[in-house]
Amino acid sequence: MLNEEVKIDTPGWFKALHLAVMCIFSIVIASFTYIGIYTGFELTLLIVAKAIFYSYLVFTVFMNIRCLKYYGVHFVIKNNRVYYHKSGAITKYELHELEFEEYALSGIYKIQTKNGDVLAIMHSWLPGGQILVSNLGRCVG
Incomplete structure (x- = not known):
């Protein structure tokens, strides 16, 4: 990554899309939970799969x-x-000062310092988010 510049920013339209998707997920969860409560509780493989x-x-x-x-x-x-x-404010970090985590099930990336200060938590849908994490992973790991 010598002399390579990668910019990651969150566009405004992404926040609106993100909020819309979260609302839809919440409605789906609430409606299926409501339906499940009033249809009876037979413990079957389907019920366990739904719970997961x-x-x-x-x-x-x-x-x-x-x-x-x-x-x-x-x-x-x-x-x-x-x-x-x-x-x-602009803060400069060396690559060895940063670490990142990937929550694979939810598609979330967390970038933090070695001291535990969280710099960002971003979704994999974010344009350029995967580029940032893969470049950090390649340099740090």
């Missing part, structure tokens, strides 16, 4: 809500450094 699926949806919605806090952050990767722009 609903748990996955709840986890996904929860992780997406956490993403909303970090809209408006801007990352630039250049000269093997990561420049973090937020609210007009």
Whole structure:
């Protein structure tokens, strides 16, 4: 990544799309839960599969809500450094100072410092989000 610049930013339309998808997920979860309560509780494989699926949806919605806090952050990767722009302030990080986690089930990436300060939690739908995480993973790992 020497002299390579990768910019990651959250466009406004993405936040609107993200909120719409979360609302739809919430409505689906609530409606299926309501239907399940009033149709009887027979413990079958289908009921267990539904419970696992609903748990996955709840986890996904929860992780997406956490993403909303970090809209408006801007990352630039250049000269093997990561420049973090937020609210007009620019902070420079060396690659060994950062770590990241991927929540594969919900498609969420979490970027934080070694001290535990969270820089961003972003969804894999974010344009460029996977590029950022793969470049960080290649350099850090």
